[in-house]
Amino acid sequence: MVAKPVFRTCGLTGLKIHDDAEKLIKANAVIAIVVLAIGGLMGLLVVLTRWPSVHLLPADLFYLALTAHGIDILIVWCIFFEVALMYFASAILLGSRIAAPKMGWVAFGLMVLGAAITNWKVLEGNSSVMMTSYVPMQADPLFYVGLILFAVGALIACFIFLGTLVIAKEEKTYEGSIPLVTFGALVACIIAVYTIASGAIILIPTFLWSIGLISHIDPLMYKVVWWGMGHSSQQINVAAHIAVWYAIAAILFGAKPLSEKVSRMAYLTYVFFLQIASAHHLLVEPGLSSSYKIFNTSYGMYLAVLGSMIHGLTVPGCIEAAQRKKGFNKGLFEWLRKAPWGNPVFSGMFLSLIMFGFLGGISGVTMGVEQINIMIHNTIYVPGHFHGTVAVGTTLAFMAITYFLVPALWQREIVMPGLAKLQPYLFGLGMGVFSLFMMGAGTLGVSRRHWDMAFSDAPHAFSYPPAAYLMMGIVGISGVIAVVGGALFVVIIVASVLFGKPIKASAPAPAPSPVASYGSEQHAAVPGTFVLALLFLTMFVLYYFVNWKYLASTWLMS
Amino acid sequence: MSITPPEQKIWFNEPVDKVELLWVGMALVWALIMFAMMPLWHLKGSQNMSNEAYRIQPEAYQAKVDAMVEKFKVGEEGKAKTPVVHPPAGSDVYLLARLWEWYPVLELEQGKSYRIHLSSLDWQHGFSVQPANINLQVHPGIDEVVTITPTTSGDFGIICNEYCGIGHHTMLGKLRVVAAK
Numbered sequence A: 001m002v003a004k005p006v007f008r009t010c011g012l013t014g015l016k017i018h019d020d021a022e023k024l025i026k027a028n029a030v031i032a033i034v035v036l037a038i039g040g041l042m043g044l045l046v047v048l049t050r051w052p053s054v055h056l057l058p059a060d061l062f063y064l065a066l067t068a069h070g071i072d073i074l075i076v077w078c079i080f081f082e083v084a085l086m087y088f089a090s091a092i093l094l095g096s097r098i099a100a101p102k103m104g105w106v107a108f109g110l111m112v113l114g115a116a117i118t119n120w121k122v123l124e125g126n127s128s129v130m131m132t133s134y135v136p137m138q139a140d141p142l143f144y145v146g147l148i149l150f151a152v153g154a155l156i157a158c159f160i161f162l163g164t165l166v167i168a169k170e171e172k173t174y175e176g177s178i179p180l181v182t183f184g185a186l187v188a189c190i191i192a193v194y195t196i197a198s199g200a201i202i203l204i205p206t207f208l209w210s211i212g213l214i215s216h217i218d219p220l221m222y223k224v225v226w227w228g229m230g231h232s233s234q235q236i237n238v239a240a241h242i243a244v245w246y247a248i249a250a251i252l253f254g255a256k257p258l259s260e261k262v263s264r265m266a267y268l269t270y271v272f273f274l275q276i277a278s279a280h281h282l283l284v285e286p287g288l289s290s291s292y293k294i295f296n297t298s299y300g301m302y303l304a305v306l307g308s309m310i311h312g313l314t315v316p317g318c319i320e321a322a323q324r325k326k327g328f329n330k331g332l333f334e335w336l337r338k339a340p341w342g343n344p345v346f347s348g349m350f351l352s353l354i355m356f357g358f359l360g361g362i363s364g365v366t367m368g369v370e371q372i373n374i375m376i377h378n379t380i381y382v383p384g385h386f387h388g389t390v391a392v393g394t395t396l397a398f399m400a401i402t403y404f405l406v407p408a409l410w411q412r413e414i415v416m417p418g419l420a421k422l423q424p425y426l427f428g429l430g431m432g433v434f435s436l437f438m439m440g441a442g443t444l445g446v447s448r449r450h451w452d453m454a455f456s457d458a459p460h461a462f463s464y465p466p467a468a469y470l471m472m473g474i475v476g477i478s479g480v481i482a483v484v485g486g487a488l489f490v491v492i493i494v495a496s497v498l499f500g501k502p503i504k505a506s507a508p509a510p511a512p513s514p515v516a517s518y519g520s521e522q523h524a525a526v527p528g529t530f531v532l533a534l535l536f537l538t539m540f541v542l543y544y545f546v547n548w549k550y551l552a553s554t555w556l557m558s
Numbered sequence B: 001m002s003i004t005p006p007e008q009k010i011w012f013n014e015p016v017d018k019v020e021l022l023w024v025g026m027a028l029v030w031a032l033i034m035f036a037m038m039p040l041w042h043l044k045g046s047q048n049m050s051n052e053a054y055r056i057q058p059e060a061y062q063a064k065v066d067a068m069v070e071k072f073k074v075g076e077e078g079k080a081k082t083p084v085v086h087p088p089a090g091s092d093v094y095l096l097a098r099l100w101e102w103y104p105v106l107e108l109e110q111g112k113s114y115r116i117h118l119s120s121l122d123w124q125h126g127f128s129v130q131p132a133n134i135n136l137q138v139h140p141g142i143d144e145v146v147t148i149t150p151t152t153s154g155d156f157g158i159i160c161n162e163y164c165g166i167g168h169h170t171m172l173g174k175l176r177v178v179a180a181k
């Protein structure tokens, strides 16, 4: 017996909302934010230990907290939120019922259970193997079981998303092609399925090895397959947060893509090329050939980087076009100056866009060069880079859209609007400075995942230059600022959901009117965005060649 | 809008704006330049991965290290009295990584090339020579060979920068580069 699906119409956006879908989205988003809080706390402990003059935790707890931070915040927070986004981009945006809501709860349960088991084992202290769990270092068998359960849950969620697309098509809840944002979510989902398969291929034998059923796992093979999951899963984040950027541009400005074709093609480069870049993590590994490394690390000739650079133009470009239509036409940048910088949905999204490109993007491509990686591998430059992608890019974008989801789904006003205004700046700029100075310390050779940069208990002596200590101090201060910003986000959202003023479901306010009359018939020029893009490219080229120059100055190797 | 289906059902035929095409073209050219740089550096540059590597049993590797230490030992150094070796230029030099030490201490001559072998007896370790800032991954069971020519002299730290358990941060070795005789 299938109950008839229940829908309501959103008083804020006019969207048709399926009750079961809404409940699932809320549950996944709530858990995501709880885990963000736990992972953020771990991040605070870790950064307070790496701040040389504070050096808070003892070594064992530091490695424990770092393992928990990586797993909770990178894997659990991001994926829970992405499941919520996938359901939103399918059921809600298409005005459809969600496929198999009961399975949605099974998926949810498996993910919660898996995350809980892995956390329990990490916190117990016998699985401080870092999220990468490189063999032959071994964790408690249940550590792997937790990850596998989590992955199975996520896989089910992917199929529910795909099923919902099928249902919406069959029941004709929309006409023509799926929206660009849904398309972006579809790309994320396809990558996720591939990723989870790689994860299963490596984690299941590793589990069997940990209980003694398999005698040996080759460390190099482990890494090749593990990064098939580990790296590609970062592309889930990229595809998802770019979808969020497009969604926010539409929600706030009624922006429509400059060109559906170009934006969708850019997304498709991800499907075709992003998966292969697992060699990013294997560039200085013995036993793999350079031709494999070069092809793989460049995603097959940088075509996926091309995709990202295209989004880098088209996302701000569609905002500029929409703003210019509304009359913000003065000079190059009136459209940007007069944007709603006080609205956290916008400020979070735009900071995420800019910093993802300038910090995470440029550094990622540069350190992914086979030879330049020799100077960067496993230094603290690496966490510097990925806090520029996944913290300041993905996490900040997800925070921004949460400020929209709370009024839309929970029908509550955001409490403490003054602090909410400030929050994206605290988190975003704190995290931006943090990742910049980590990169700086990394070029001076400071190691990642390292408890003691003074080497006090080592058999020999070595000291880093004072500049490295200074930079790690700045990392400490800016990290704490970012944590304050992150904590503020958690508090504001939780308080809004619990105590926010209910928004009365009056007659649906008109959705922001689509600014439709550019694009096909008549192109709105986007000169401001193009100038920004040129600035970006100039920085990129300069930074890229500076690193080659720096490489040329070190010892000779062949 | 981006959250609604495209207005034009046949969006594929919509013309694309000049600025967008220009940017796609510029980004594509840049992508190809970046791609070309890596093979080019293999031909013209002097800092490249050798990719010479062999499977080896840890015991066999240890035996090679011990033989080298016996032959070229010139002293001892550090809290653990680690032997110091001064192998001849151009020779095969074996450095061993294990929980939690680099063994032995190497003394090399500036401007001379050495075939440095790296392998681990147990877990993975990270070979990070500072401040020269050369970072390579070290695996158990793989004998990795890189030809290195130190171009600066002085005392260098060999930091382990792959997390290898609770003693990871104490895993510091030494490499000394002296003026060529």
Ligand code: HEM
Residues within 6 Å of the ligand: A040, A043, A044, A046, A047, A050, A066, A067, A069, A070, A073, A074, A078, A130, A131, A132, A380, A383, A387, A390, A391, A392, A395, A447, A448, A449, A450, A479, A480, A482, A483, A486
């Ligand atoms: C709230 C502020 C945050 C602070 C203060 C912080 C701090 C840190 C620090 C100090 C490290 C360790 C560097 C090292 O010793 O290797 C680290 C590692 C890491 N962080 Fe964060 N982080 C924050 C937020 C985030 C976010 C939002 C994400 C992802 C969504 C993230 C993902 C990671 C990952 C994946 C690692 C690597 C763990 C590993 O090496 O296994 N962090 N973080």
Ligand SMILES: [Cu+2]
Residues within 6 Å of the ligand: B097, B098, B100, B124, B125, B126, B160, B161, B162, B163, B164, B168, B171
């Ligand atoms: Cu080590």
Ligand SMILES: [Cu+2]
Residues within 6 Å of the ligand: B125, B126, B160, B161, B162, B163, B164, B165, B168, B169, B171
């Ligand atoms: Cu180590």
